[in-house]
Amino acid sequence: MITVDVPGWGSYPIRHLVLDLNGTLTLDGVLIQGVEKRILELSEKLDIHVLTADTFGNASLVCQGLPVTLHTISEVDQIQEKQKYLRGLPLKTAAIGNGRNDMGMLADADLGIAVMGPEGTSAETLRAADVMVLSINDALDLLIHPDRLKATLRS
DSSP: EEEETTTEHHHHHOOOEEOOOOOTEEETTETTTTTTHHHHHHHHHHEEEEOOOTSSSOOOHHHHHHHHHEOOOSSHHHHHHHHHHTTSSOOEEEEEEEEGHHHHHHSSSEEEEEOOOTTTOOOHHHHHEEEEESSSSHHHHHSSSSGGHHHOHHH
16 A cells, blocks of 8 residues: 655545556557556555556557556446446545546546656546646656655645
């Protein structure tokens, strides 16, 4: 478990990390450099879930060897499917994504992080997030070093 303590925002213990795959963890279906190392480190403290519609058909291969639970969603109602998956977890969740289909899970997570990344991010997803960062590695580093969130989220 990771605890995010932010003055004026509260103390949030995080137990589950829900990640989008395509456009967030990967670029063109390939895991972004540095992600594997960070996921391995975070898996010592968090249960990590990867959600995907498996656009490139290689999600199992990309996640092979990573300590994650991979869940494939259908091509329809993706916003609701990702949101429903997150809601099915016990409280104490963080979610990271970039696409429009991630906005519901970022809005419902205790901590929602939007990643701008090389594929960009949906404006609706940006509005649903608590924090926006430029890369997936920046997002994962916020959870590895949660004190970095104090200046961003303090009220």
